[in-house]
Amino acid sequence: MSELLRVEHLKKYFPVKRSILEVLTKKEEKFVRAVDDISFSIERGETLALIGESGCGKTTTGRVILRLIEPTEGKIIFDGIDITKLGKEQLREIRKRMQMVFQDPYASLSPRMKIGDAIAHPLLIHGLADKEEAKELALQMLKRVGLTPEDEFYNRYPHHLSGGQRQRVVIARAMILKPDFVVADEAVSMIDVSMRASILELLESFREEYNLTMLFITHDIAVAKLIADRIAVMYLGKIVEIGPTDEVLNNPAHPYTLALIQAVPSIVKREKKKMIEITGEVPNAVNPPSGCRFHPRCPFADELCKTKEPELIEIGKNHFVACHHPVKD
Ligand SMILES: Nc1ncnc2c1ncn2[C@@H]1O[C@H](COP(=O)(O)OP(=O)(O)OP(=O)(O)O)[C@@H](O)[C@H]1O
Numbered sequence: 001m002s003e004l005l006r007v008e009h010l011k012k013y014f015p016v017k018r019s020i021l022e023v024l025t026k027k028e029e030k031f032v033r034a035v036d037d038i039s040f041s042i043e044r045g046e047t048l049a050l051i052g053e054s055g056c057g058k059t060t061t062g063r064v065i066l067r068l069i070e071p072t073e074g075k076i077i078f079d080g081i082d083i084t085k086l087g088k089e090q091l092r093e094i095r096k097r098m099q100m101v102f103q104d105p106y107a108s109l110s111p112r113m114k115i116g117d118a119i120a121h122p123l124l125i126h127g128l129a130d131k132e133e134a135k136e137l138a139l140q141m142l143k144r145v146g147l148t149p150e151d152e153f154y155n156r157y158p159h160h161l162s163g164g165q166r167q168r169v170v171i172a173r174a175m176i177l178k179p180d181f182v183v184a185d186e187a188v189s190m191i192d193v194s195m196r197a198s199i200l201e202l203l204e205s206f207r208e209e210y211n212l213t214m215l216f217i218t219h220d221i222a223v224a225k226l227i228a229d230r231i232a233v234m235y236l237g238k239i240v241e242i243g244p245t246d247e248v249l250n251n252p253a254h255p256y257t258l259a260l261i262q263a264v265p266s267i268v269k270r271e272k273k274k275m276i277e278i279t280g281e282v283p284n285a286v287n288p289p290s291g292c293r294f295h296p297r298c299p300f301a302d303e304l305c306k307t308k309e310p311e312l313i314e315i316g317k318n319h320f321v322a323c324h325h326p327v328k329d
């Protein structure tokens, strides 16, 4: 295996809107530290799940990696190329190889475009096929994602479809370019539970066919368990734990990971670890807590945690945790 994507010290800070009064009185500009210095890599053909509570920075991470929004600091290396500062034209070339599957398939499809045309569209804008070829490839893709009879589906509009069918269209549109890398952002979160497994299977089948590399964003740890080779846990803009899926789920080392797992009884394998309870709300990403950001909610926090930020350290093969007091058996 070789590395396809690497991010180094990636940061994305969003300025907080100031009132006119605050501007006039020269009140210091504040930032939401949505992504605050994260580093990781993904191997070719590997799926890394990025999990964590709402607002911890998952979507921002995915969007920055694809350069849909600009990073504040850090580097994005894709297939050996530093794409952090690439200009529009060069980025266009790379974009053919990187696609995003969004959370809400309804919002990401134009209501006035036939779904067949929507799937053919990326081929046309990248100049990879003429109209006739694009249509033929879109028909094949409709069949491939299970929307048959494909010539009938081609002429339908998004509002004619169920949520699961729309998500198949969005996946088809992302896959028509045979990308190397896909960011799937909550790709099954808005779909009826009964349909989720089949959509995950569809993604899995493309992964095998194209040797796809995926960043799979989800707040649902049970979904991560099904699809991911490795899991990265995010808390307030930081990665607090990262490692092979089984290792992270069976031997979680960060108290936050343990709490996330314990919230989903179906995936808790052994009750060997103390139950822990986390209290309070996710703090504000404008003024994150000092030291370890998780300390105000952590039952094991002490003075050290309040003052010193823990770094990611390797505690098992390929398993890293940023915690001064990792959970032990
Ligand atoms: N364009 C923006 N401008 C200002 N703040 C933003 C912007 N986009 C995101 N944020 C803030 O950045 C933080 C991280 O948001 P993000 O959407 O990345 O979280 P998430 O983990 O994807 O959450 P969810 O699970 O709800 O999708 C949040 O505090 C959010 O309010």
Ligand SMILES: [Mg+2]
Binding pocket: 058, 059, 060
């Ligand atoms: Mg999100």
